Amino acid sequence: MKIYTKSGDEGTTSLLGGKRVSKAHLRIDAYGTVDELNAYIGLLRDQEINEKRGDFLKEIQDRLFTIGATLATVPGKEKVKRPxxxxxxxxxxxxxxxxxxxxxxxxxxxxxxxxxxxxSFCHVARTVCRRTERCVVALSELEHVDEMIIKYINRLSDYLFVLGRLIAQELKIEEVTWEPRL
Structure with a gap:
């Protein structure tokens, strides 16, 4: 398979199902942000402290790829084969x-x-996850999006927050807390 096709040189791309849309389309932004989140999960998975969690983080990456494929599919094209x-x-x-x-x-x-x-990597992944959620919710306000995608991404941001806390505990690092100025 050739990496470059030149078909997007004028600012459009194809969704699964054949429809071409602008690369600035909200659907492209949504699944592109899922892809960015997946890269950050990969960064977390590559950390030595996460060696025992590697399989679970890989499973999350697999689900994010599934979500990306779903978001990259033309709405209503149910016959497109995807997980x-x-x-x-x-x-x-x-x-x-x-x-x-x-x-x-x-x-x-x-x-x-x-x-x-x-x-900090956990928190960066968490904030990208929250941005992903905002993109997907914005898309869902215009076009149908499977509600489980929004639930999964919401729960994943919670997981990343708790994972950051757990890693701090495992590293015997005191959590940095917000001390509001009074």
Whole structure:
């Protein structure tokens, strides 16, 4: 397969199902932001401290690829072959959040990103995840988007927040908390 096709040289791209749209189309922005999020999950997966979580983070990357493929499909083109997202994909993340939270102290203050590079990577991934969510919600206000995509991305941002807290604990790094000026 050739990497460059020149078909997008004039600022359009094809969706799965054949329709061509502007590369500035909200649908392209949504699945492009999913792709960016996937790259940050890959960065997290590559961190030594996440070696034991590597398979779970790879599973998240697989689901994000599924979400990207779904968002890249022309609405209503149900015959396009692609994987689906399942309710179980969301409950797996919820179970992992619950498991991680059992070892963490209760949250009593807002947490600021920082304290260690890997913790910061979690927060960068979390904020990209929130941006992804905003793009997908904006798209859903114009065109049909499977509601499970929004739920999955919302839950994933929660997971990334808790993962940052857990990594800080594992590294014995004190969480950086917000101290409001009074």
């Amino acid at each position: 689906d997202l399942h309710e179980e994909d969301i409950t797996v993340i919820e179970s992992e959040i619950d498991r991680m939270e059992k070892t963490l102290p209760p949250l009593t203050r807002f947490i600021l990103p920082g304290g260690h590079q890997v913790v």
